[in-house]
Amino acid sequence: MSSDVVARVYRGAFAHSTWDSALCVFPDYLLGVSEEGKIVFFEEGQNVESLSQEWSFEISDIEQLEPHEFFMPGMVDTHIHASQYAYSGTHLDLPLLDWLNTYTFPVESRYEDLDFAKDVYTKVVKRTLCNGTTTACYFATIHTEASLLLGQIADDFGQRAFIGKVCMDRNSMVPDYKELTEECKDETDRFIHELLKKKYALVKPVVTPRFAISCSSTLLSNLGKIAKNNDLHIQSHISENKAEVQFVKELFPDCTSYTEVYVKHGLLTDKTVMAHGCYLTDEELKIFHERGAAVSHCPNSNISLISGMLNVRNVLNHKVKLGLGTDVAGGYSSSMLDAIRRAVDTSKALCMQDAHLQPLSYKEAFRLATLGGSEVLSLDDRTGNFEVGKDFDALRVNICVPGSPIDLFPGDEPEVILEKFLNLGDDRNIVEVYVAGKQVVPFPDF
Numbered sequence: 438m439s440s441d442v443v444a445r446v447y448r449g450a451f452a453h454s455t456w457d458s459a460l461c462v463f464p465d466y467l468l469g470v471s472e473e474g475k476i477v478f479f480e481e482g483q484n485v486e487s488l489s490q491e492w493s494f495e496i497s498d499i500e501q502l503e504p505h506e507f508f509m510p511g512m513v514d515t516h517i518h519a520s521q522y523a524y525s526g527t528h529l530d531l532p533l534l535d536w537l538n539t540y541t542f543p544v545e546s547r548y549e550d551l552d553f554a555k556d557v558y559t560k561v562v563k564r565t566l567c568n569g570t571t572t573a574c575y576f577a578t579i580h581t582e583a584s585l586l587l588g589q590i591a592d593d594f595g596q597r598a599f600i601g602k603v604c605m606d607r608n609s610m611v612p613d614y615k616e617l618t619e620e621c622k623d624e625t626d627r628f629i630h631e632l633l634k635k636k637y638a639l640v641k642p643v644v645t646p647r648f649a650i651s652c653s654s655t656l657l658s659n660l661g662k663i664a665k666n667n668d669l670h671i672q673s674h675i676s677e678n679k680a681e682v683q684f685v686k687e688l689f690p691d692c693t694s695y696t697e698v699y700v701k702h703g704l705l706t707d708k709t710v711m712a713h714g715c716y717l718t719d720e721e722l723k724i725f726h727e728r729g730a731a732v733s734h735c736p737n738s739n740i741s742l743i744s745g746m747l748n749v750r751n752v753l754n755h756k757v758k759l760g761l762g763t764d765v766a767g768g769y770s771s772s773m774l775d776a777i778r779r780a781v782d783t784s785k786a787l788c789m790q791d792a793h794l795q796p797l798s799y800k801e802a803f804r805l806a807t808l809g810g811s812e813v814l815s816l817d818d819r820t821g822n823f824e825v826g827k828d829f830d831a832l833r834v835n836i837c838v839p840g841s842p843i844d845l846f847p848g849d850e851p852e853v854i855l856e857k858f859l860n861l862g863d864d865r866n867i868v869e870v871y872v873a874g875k876q877v878v879p880f881p882d883f
Contacts (some may be wrong), residue, residue, distance in 0.1 A: 443492045444472045449502025450851040452509045453822035454804035462852045470829045474874020479823050505837040511571025511830035512773035513810025516712040516733035516762025518576040522561035525766040529741045533678040538610035545578045546614045554583035558590045567864045568772040571830040571872045572597040581628045592637040595877035601645030602628040606656045622659045648674040649685045649698045661703025670708040677713035678744040696721040705730045715745030722755040731758035731813040736779035737768030746783050760810035777802040833869035
């Protein structure tokens with residue numbers, strides 16, 4: 438008999454990814470969750486008698502899924518601007534740099550108002566959880582108190598999250614939305630100290646230079662040191678847009694590439710997540726691989742802001758860690774299901790331009806949204822699939838809820854049901870969300 442106490446046992450269909458297989462579907466499996474939220478067993482349903490004896494649970498207590506239900510791992514959004522959620526779904530008529538100056542910076546400057554921040558941040562955390570995002574890597578704004586508030590809200594609702602206070606000491610277009618170099622360093626130190634002091638179980642700080650254009654060399658170096666001294670993750674943007682890449686060359690003429698800017702300042706590590714990367718060269722991808730740095734593929738935003746199309750196959754061939762991001766609000770949808778669909782669409786569009794390319798399959802995109810994202814954030818030893826010992830971060834999906842956008846037909850097997858959900862489903866089908874074994878959707882009454 439095991440010393441772990443089983444809190445819940447589920448039986449039914451499960452789907453997840455491994456590094457050997459992009460998609461594994463288990464039509465009839467049993468999964469046990471401990472009181473600590475860990476997966477303690479994951480075995481074939483036919484082993485129910487022996488498992489009930491080994492783990493001391495009653496067979497009558499097993500929660501049986503319906504034939505039109507399944508569990509899948511929670512999805513990981515490796516790049517999302519929480520502060521931009523206020524205008525998501527709008528303002529998609531300008532290229533990146535003009536878009537930032539016209540729409541983004543004026544809105545982000547409002548987060549000094551904590552009432553405004555609380556409203557937006559509460560809504561984005563709740564919305565992403567309902568959409569099945571169990572882990573999110575958030576950009577906040579330059580405001581320390583509002584950024585801390587985002588961490589508190591993520592913790593309140595039980596989302597696993599990385600929170601980044603945005604750092605920028607250069608902004609010629611919206612001069613009021615930046616900090617002095619020393620002030621930015623000090624406030625970043627304070628933000629990290631205050632957030633870590635809260636001892637949230639699932640919410641951590643991430644060092645966040647907005648991008649090279651908005652940061653001086655001095656600030657970038659300071660942030661590299663802060664990340665190293667505190668052993669923290671780093672997030673930023675790279676090679677999103679051709680004009681941006683050219684501007685970086687002008688600002689950092691001593692660097693041979695955009696990637697070298699981050700290398701030079703100690704910001705490209707095995708805990709770094711760089712969003713976009715549409716124009717990274719093979720040589721730059723080689724550096725990413727050597728340093729263990731990751732790329733967040735944000736296909737919706739890449740198209741919506743007419744930035745570019747990332748060749749995902751090339752990134753994978755270079756063995757660079759890769760996940761998906763919604764990149765709200767450059768990406769108009771906060772759903773990782775949309776990111777899966779757009780990733781596949783982008784790969785197919787590239788194949789139309791080059792017949793030698795191999796398109797991304799829905800199975801590979803599923804892995805990028807789950808296990809791939811966990812690896813990007815150094816969480817693949819804790820989340821990402823249903824391996825024993827990992828946290829139970831999971832979505833219970835029901836295809837036949839009232840008003841479901843999906844129709845089933847006789848003979849639709851679990852793998853077909855999963856594919857239909859990934860292509861056609863939405864938050865209505867995600868009936869329960871679990872993070873570290875705790876049910877967080879439907880929301881409890883506070």
